[in-house]
Amino acid sequence: MYVVRMKKILITGASGLLGNDLVCTLSPHYNILATSKTKQNQSVEVLDIRSRKDVIDIVNTFKPSIIINCAAYTSVDKAENNKKYARDTNVVGLYNLVKSISEDTKIIHISSDYVFDGSKGDYTEKDFPCPINYYGKTKLEAENLLSTSNLNYLIVRPNVLYSNDLSKEHFLSWIVSSLSEKKQLEIAIDQISNPTYVPDLTQLIFDAILLDYTGILHMGSEDYISRYDFAVKVADIFGFDRKMLIPVDSSTLNQKAKRPLNSSLNCNKLKTALNVELYPTEYGIRRANLSI
Numbered sequence: 001m002y003v004v005r006m007k008k009i010l011i012t013g014a015s016g017l018l019g020n021d022l023v024c025t026l027s028p029h030y031n032i033l034a035t036s037k038t039k040q041n042q043s044v045e046v047l048d049i050r051s052r053k054d055v056i057d058i059v060n061t062f063k064p065s066i067i068i069n070c071a072a073y074t075s076v077d078k079a080e081n082n083k084k085y086a087r088d089t090n091v092v093g094l095y096n097l098v099k100s101i102s103e104d105t106k107i108i109h110i111s112s113d114y115v116f117d118g119s120k121g122d123y124t125e126k127d128f129p130c131p132i133n134y135y136g137k138t139k140l141e142a143e144n145l146l147s148t149s150n151l152n153y154l155i156v157r158p159n160v161l162y163s164n165d166l167s168k169e170h171f172l173s174w175i176v177s178s179l180s181e182k183k184q185l186e187i188a189i190d191q192i193s194n195p196t197y198v199p200d201l202t203q204l205i206f207d208a209i210l211l212d213y214t215g216i217l218h219m220g221s222e223d224y225i226s227r228y229d230f231a232v233k234v235a236d237i238f239g240f241d242r243k244m245l246i247p248v249d250s251s252t253l254n255q256k257a258k259r260p261l262n263s264s265l266n267c268n269k270l271k272t273a274l275n276v277e278l279y280p281t282e283y284g285i286r287r288a289n290l291s292i
């Protein structure tokens with residue numbers, strides 16, 4: 001009898017926006033262990049990556065050949081007041097994963113455009129990171145500890161994740177739920193990025209696994225767009241009144257954490273290295289709308 005041995009992948013943060021999508025897409029192809037800090041359904045096991053002991057126990061038992069680390073403290077504003085919690089999750093958590101594995105295990109780690117200061121935009125993987133808020137600092141410290149390890153690693157830096165899953169918190173679901181309640185929204189016109197449609201990021205990670213790609217990769221849409229213009233596209237495509245959206249400068253928003261104003265990511269490396277096609281932001285929003 002021919003026995004197929006599926007590669008084992010441990011996914012942390014599996015209840016989150018990206019983690020959940022990865023679990024759904026990769027499950028038919030790999031033996032997946034989905035973990036998260038809190039148990040949210042039967043198919044997710046509890047693993048708080050801040051606990052070295054728990055991380056080692058789960059890694060020794062499951063013996064993954066790949067770990068995809070989607071676990072993170074993602075609230076940029078709250079991180080300013082909860083520095084220890086944010087660092088324990090984003091840095092110590094990754095350190096625990098690194099310390100639990102041998103050189104045979106690959107780590108795919110999700111970082112962020114917020115490692116950049118946002119002063120120039122169109123950042124390539126060779127540009128010098130210089131975060132301006134605490135969340136960004138933890139993301140850079142985590143990158144550094146991985147890139148100075150001897151491990152086989154891939155760091156993916158996406159920006160502004162959104163998907164068709166309106167049960168999760170993200171920029172698109174916030175706009176859709178607010179506009180459906182006829183709430184007026186003030187949205188930054190001076191924060192520029194190339195938002196990432198989650199299924200495209202999942203596909204990139206899938207391709208990178210197949211090709212065993214290593215190093216750092218930027219991932220986003222083809223075009224650079226302000227938060228306000230993104231929201232207008234969402235309103236138009238989802239059939240809401242765009243007049244409910246008010247363009248404002250970031251300085252008027254009283255956000256606790258400073259935001260990099262132009263953190264757009266140049267994704268040319270991805271196109272050449274993995275032959276991945278990038279799509280316009282509008283195409284991502286249209287796909288999200290169609291698949292709800």
Ligand SMILES: NC(=O)c1ccc[n+]([C@@H]2O[C@H](COP(=O)([O-])OP(=O)(O)OC[C@H]3O[C@@H](n4cnc5c(N)ncnc54)[C@H](OP(=O)(O)O)[C@@H]3O)[C@@H](O)[C@H]2O)c1
Nearest residue numbers: 013015016017018037038048049071072074110112160161
């Ligand atoms: N969302 C964005 O716009 C964006 C942009 C750029 C980069 N990123 C990066 O992309 C990655 C995925 O983001 P996301 O939006 O999918 O995040 P998310 O929806 O906020 O999910 C975060 C996940 O991490 C888990 N988690 C939090 N603390 C943990 C801990 N101590 N131990 C284990 N799990 C823990 C959460 O589990 P519980 O729910 O059980 O707490 C949840 O499953 C993160 O690294 C984030 O920094 C996100």
